[in-house]
Amino acid sequence: MVEIVEVPVYEKIISDLLEKQYSIIEDFFDLPEVAQLRNSLWEKFEEDNFKKAAIGNRTNELIEKSIRGDFILWLNESEAREAEKTFFRKINDFVEYLNRTCYLGILHKEFHYALYPEGTFYKRHLDTFQNDDRRKLSLVCYLNEQDWKPEYGGELVIYKNENGNEVETTIYPFPGRVVIFESQILEHEVKPVKTERLSITGWLKTR
Numbered sequence: 001m002v003e004i005v006e007v008p009v010y011e012k013i014i015s016d017l018l019e020k021q022y023s024i025i026e027d028f029f030d031l032p033e034v035a036q037l038r039n040s041l042w043e044k045f046e047e048d049n050f051k052k053a054a055i056g057n058r059t060n061e062l063i064e065k066s067i068r069g070d071f072i073l074w075l076n077e078s079e080a081r082e083a084e085k086t087f088f089r090k091i092n093d094f095v096e097y098l099n100r101t102c103y104l105g106i107l108h109k110e111f112h113y114a115l116y117p118e119g120t121f122y123k124r125h126l127d128t129f130q131n132d133d134r135r136k137l138s139l140v141c142y143l144n145e146q147d148w149k150p151e152y153g154g155e156l157v158i159y160k161n162e163n164g165n166e167v168e169t170t171i172y173p174f175p176g177r178v179v180i181f182e183s184q185i186l187e188h189e190v191k192p193v194k195t196e197r198l199s200i201t202g203w204l205k206t207r
């Protein structure tokens with residue numbers, strides 16, 4: 001019998017998810033890790049590797065600027081550089097824990113960098129609108145500078161139905177912060193961004 005050593009931060013995420021379908025974790029990544037990932041994002045952006053994000057599934061993409069205006073680059077774990085290796089080490093550790101303790105059966109994952117230029121947003125949506133019901137959990141990791149201010153906009157707003165009433169939760173994209181939520185349940189949006197907003201977004205999938 002393999003003994004399971006409880007990891008408090010993971011236990012908190014799991015109980016949050018059970019209780020309210022989302023969890024906000026401060027300092028999931030420390031500031032040096034965030035800075036490394038941010039540098040890596042900028043390098044790749046300057047190499048012109050980012051594409052305008054689309055809606056629809058990957059084979060049937062439609063660029064619709066009235067819905068989302070971010071630029072993305074999918075991460076390839078097998079080609080990860082140092083910063084991304086650290087990123088995947090942490091994510092994989094969390095996924096292994098989830099699979100060991102919750103029987104969620106996460107088999108796949110996909111992550112992309114995202115850059116929202118000034119003036120862009122992502123209208124209210126469900127992450128499974130892309131016809132992908134394998135997406136179980138959405139994860140967003142913010143890579144903004146340490147002095148990020150609320151007036152920069154770009155809040156993530158999560159909508160929840162509580163006893164027939166809609167409740168909004170506003171989450172600022174502070175560096176190191178990670179938001180995890182049920183992909184198939186919670187609608188959300190990114191409010192208009194007033195200064196560039198950087199992140200990694202991804203999904204843990206069941207098959």
Ligand SMILES: O=C(O)CCC(=O)C(=O)O
Pocket residue numbers: 114122127140155156188189190199201
């Ligand atoms: O960046 C965020 O806060 C959320 C992004 C998002 O909803 C998405 O990419 O599907």
Ligand SMILES: [Fe+2]
Pocket residue numbers: 125126127138188
């Ligand atoms: Fe989303």
